[in-house]
Amino acid sequence: MTSIIGNLFNCVCAPSHRARAHPYPISDLHRGFLRGETQVPDQAQKQNEKARLRNKAVKSSLKTAIRSSARPPTRATSTRPVALQRVAARQLDKAASKGVIHKNQAANPKSRSPRAPPRGR
Structure with a gap:
């Protein structure tokens, strides 16, 4: 019984199953050679x-x-106070249209405002 378990353990943990080292050293000099696109991620990051x-x-x-x-x-x-409310609502709508915040996130403070216009028709 122990020989079977020992054989299974040796089979699973054999050195041939370990990851081999990469044939090329990955450094900044070789990165462009291996990937071919070093400037695109840098530009996206900026x-x-x-x-x-x-x-x-x-x-x-x-x-x-x-x-x-x-x-x-x-x-x-x-x-x-109404002018300040109008300015805030305009800024919220503009930020939502630009994609800075979600449109529902822009609607929440407007509806929470004490001087919010009545809902409905």
């Missing part, structure tokens, strides 16, 4: 980083607009 920073700025300004429109009106802002 573009993604630019888009991430741009989206971060848009989201930050959205949060500021939503907070300012949700504040209770003071004496200085008593005449423009």
Whole structure:
């Protein structure tokens, strides 16, 4: 019985089943030779980083607009709460159309607003 288990164990763990080393050393010098496309991922990474920073700025300004429109009106802002709400809604819609946020994520703060227009027809 132990000889069968020992043979099975040796069969599974035999050195011939281990991964072999790659015939070419993978370094920065050989990467273009092996893949043929080193510039495309680098370019995509740069573009993604630019888009991430741009989206971060848009989201930050959205949060500021939503907070300012949700504040209770003071004496200085008593005449423009509706204007602030309109600006925030416009920024939310623009961010949704550009793909920075999802359209449902843009609709949620608009419907949560205390001065939201009535739903329905």
